[in-house]
Amino acid sequence: MIEDLQKYYGYLFEEALLEEIADVAIAKEFKANEVIIDIGSYITSIPLLLNGAIKILREDKEGDDLVLYYIEKGDTCAMTLSCCMGQTKSKIKAIAETDVKLLMIPKQKMSEWLSKYKSWQEFILHSYHSRLQEFIDAIDTIAFLNMDQRLLKYLKDKALVNQNETISVTHQQIANDLHTSRVVVSRLLKALEKKDKIELNRNQIKVLEL
DNA sequence: ACATTAAGTGATT
DNA sequence: AATCACTTAATGT
Numbered sequence: 001m002i003e004d005l006q007k008y009y010g011y012l013f014e015e016a017l018l019e020e021i022a023d024v025a026i027a028k029e030f031k032a033n034e035v036i037i038d039i040g041s042y043i044t045s046i047p048l049l050l051n052g053a054i055k056i057l058r059e060d061k062e063g064d065d066l067v068l069y070y071i072e073k074g075d076t077c078a079m080t081l082s083c084c085m086g087q088t089k090s091k092i093k094a095i096a097e098t099d100v101k102l103l104m105i106p107k108q109k110m111s112e113w114l115s116k117y118k119s120w121q122e123f124i125l126h127s128y129h130s131r132l133q134e135f136i137d138a139i140d141t142i143a144f145l146n147m148d149q150r151l152l153k154y155l156k157d158k159a160l161v162n163q164n165e166t167i168s169v170t171h172q173q174i175a176n177d178l179h180t181s182r183v184v185v186s187r188l189l190k191a192l193e194k195k196d197k198i199e200l201n202r203n204q205i206k207v208l209e210l
Numbered sequence: 211a212c213a214t215t216a217a218g219t220g221a222t223t
Numbered sequence: 224a225a226t227c228a229c230t231t232a233a234t235g236t
Contacts, residue, residue: 147224170215170216170217171216171217172215172216172217180224180225181224181225181226182216182217183217183218183219183224183225183226183227184224184225186216186217186218186219187218187219187224189217190217190218190219200217202215202216202217202232202233202234203216203233
């Protein structure tokens with residue numbers, strides 16, 4: 001575990017902090033598509049991603065999902081941070097996009113380190129900043145972009161977090177993530193294929209422009 | 211060969 | 224952009 005820490009966070013944190021993390025953190029692993037955090041659950045520790053990617057979704061009362069953004073290695077979850085501080089229930093759902101390895105930090109430690117380690121404080125602030133930025137992007141995408149642009153962005157994001165230009169999904173799954181219908185997805189994908197942006201196969205989409 | 215699941219398409223709202 | 228109804232294609236048993 002300490003090796004992984006060195007590898008992904010060694011350049012960010014000083015030795016003493018790395019040791020403390022190694023001391024209190026609980027290593028966890030999730031398989032792709034496992035639910036990591038569900039809506040309404042209380043958060044008592046915050047995650048540090050070691051590898052893999054997590055998708056963050058919002059869910060309506062009918063159980064329909066909408067993908068907001070992805071978290072990758074070296075990231076933490078700002079939503080979780082704010083939940084920890086405010087003692088509130090999670091407003092979002094987190095699902096493992098790929099197989100994921102992460103460390104859970106008890107929240108007491110997380111606030112203790114804020115005053116103890118400059119690097120930790122910077123990490124948390126920076127994380128807040130970039131998450132907020134992504135949040136604005138996500139709103140822009142949903143509010144101002146046409147569905148076809150949204151779809152293309154979704155495909156690109158997915159290809160990026162999976163580190164593979166070929167992604168394995170059905171049109172139905174995409175429709176669920178974007179909160180639209182399968183027929184619409186099929187049509188837009190067809191259109192994108194005609195523009196040579198992607199290649200289509202059953203259960204597979206290859207993104208040509210990354 | 212048959213059933214099931216994924217994808218494509220025209221028409222309608 | 225959503226929904227319906229239907230077709231076609233790919234895949235599993």
